[in-house]
Amino acid sequence: MKKILVTGGSGFIGSHVVRLLVNKYPNYLIVNLDKLTYAGNPENLSDIEKNSNYRFVKMDITNEKAIFKLFEEYKFDGVIHLAAESHVDRSIANPNEFIFTNIVGTLNLLNAARSIWKEGSGHNVFYHISTDEVYGSLDEEGFFYEDTPYDPRSPYSASKASSDHIVRAYYHTFGLPIKLSNCSNNYGSHQFPEKLIPLVINNIKNQKPLPVYGKGENIRDWLWVEDHARAIDTIYHNGKIGETYNIGGHNEWTNIDLIHLLCNVMDHKLGNQTGHSKKLITFVKDRAGHDMRYAIDATKIKKDLGWQPSVTFEQGLEKTVDWYLENQQWLKNVTSGAYLKYYNEQYNY
Ligand code: NAD
Ligand code: TYD
Numbered sequence: 001m002k003k004i005l006v007t008g009g010s011g012f013i014g015s016h017v018v019r020l021l022v023n024k025y026p027n028y029l030i031v032n033l034d035k036l037t038y039a040g041n042p043e044n045l046s047d048i049e050k051n052s053n054y055r056f057v058k059m060d061i062t063n064e065k066a067i068f069k070l071f072e073e074y075k076f077d078g079v080i081h082l083a084a085e086s087h088v089d090r091s092i093a094n095p096n097e098f099i100f101t102n103i104v105g106t107l108n109l110l111n112a113a114r115s116i117w118k119e120g121s122g123h124n125v126f127y128h129i130s131t132d133e134v135y136g137s138l139d140e141e142g143f144f145y146e147d148t149p150y151d152p153r154s155p156y157s158a159s160k161a162s163s164d165h166i167v168r169a170y171y172h173t174f175g176l177p178i179k180l181s182n183c184s185n186n187y188g189s190h191q192f193p194e195k196l197i198p199l200v201i202n203n204i205k206n207q208k209p210l211p212v213y214g215k216g217e218n219i220r221d222w223l224w225v226e227d228h229a230r231a232i233d234t235i236y237h238n239g240k241i242g243e244t245y246n247i248g249g250h251n252e253w254t255n256i257d258l259i260h261l262l263c264n265v266m267d268h269k270l271g272n273q274t275g276h277s278k279k280l281i282t283f284v285k286d287r288a289g290h291d292m293r294y295a296i297d298a299t300k301i302k303k304d305l306g307w308q309p310s311v312t313f314e315q316g317l318e319k320t321v322d323w324y325l326e327n328q329q330w331l332k333n334v335t336s337g338a339y340l341k342y343y344n345e346q347y348n349y
Helices: 012-024 064-074 088-093 096-116 155-174 196-205 225-238 255-270 299-305 313-326 328-335 338-347
Strands: 002-007 028-034 054-058 078-081 125-131 178-183 185-187 210-213 219-224 244-247 252-254 281-284
Touching (some): 012 028, 078 096, 096 155, 185 225, 210 255, 219 313
Parallel strands (some): 028 054
Antiparallel strands (some): 219 252
16 A cells, blocks of 8 residues: 655645545555644545545644654655645744744655655655745746746745755755645635635625735736646656646736626625625735736646646636635634634734
């Protein structure tokens, strides 16, 4: 039985990756390691938690001793590393946690993998999941390619860039069998409602202001999370050792256009008159160092591995809105307590 460690499997993207692997590969043991921070929610995997090929371990990747012990115990064949602090605004408010988790945590996992793969069985993979934000900010023209120089500009993207460099260094220096991918903004079910799309859906549902940073002209390239999970499965199994793959949806939206679209979809779903939710739009102070535009060129993964998005943005967004409307209790559970304090501080409400 192949044993694969997924870190951060109780978070947004991680839970989709774990679900896909547990269901698709009954002959793999999928071990989900997660600290269960505010963003990690065991409820995200309640549908598969009783499967015999799934195991959960509550652990902090910055705990070097515990990580080494776990690797010794399981002798994992592969690692898919998603655990991270992931929200740019939180990294501006409190950068330190990002450095510890995203850099030191990744280093611990690399060292632990290196210690058990000394002999190298030939099938081991350390797959590091990263973001397009490491490439910096684009003007109106151009795309991020796999060889675009790194130019991170927030504590979050700088910590991810740093971890990417260390992962590649372990390949070149120690021959650790690594793979990497850098993906654009994800959207879909189970995303913590501090990120733009679930925040807007949740606030429209509760008739609260929709905070737009600056003029709302910044551009993001949106990909449905289940398509990202499929890409991760594809790269883990078929990608080349030592290579990087960019993943994206060729789906660029200014924030304000995206919020208008969400208002229209929500008005339709909630039976409101068109234009009702747009009244909630509130322009607020811009994010410090706000990257202008992200856009991925995903030609390599399409050409080399045959991956491409399976849904259009309209289809993915409709599924997403339906999920949040049908899972109001999930939203209530994750927005109680500590999140409310963060939200009030972030937006001064
Ligand atoms: P998320 O914040 O929803 O989930 C992160 C998970 O990591 C949570 O379950 C959390 O409990 C866990 N975690 C955090 N610190 C930990 C620690 N010290 N030890 C163990 N577990 C810890 O994040 P996400 O959006 O699912 O992102 C997952 C990965 O994908 C991250 O590495 C992120 O950089 C990357 N990524 C995200 C996006 C996006 O649009 N969300 C896009 C590209 C890449
Ligand atoms: P976010 O979902 O935080 O992802 P990222 O910063 O990693 O791209 O934000 C997406 C875009 O939406 C980004 O340009 C910032 C903007 N934004 C707002 O305008 N208002 C908000 O309340 C949030 C959370 C984000």
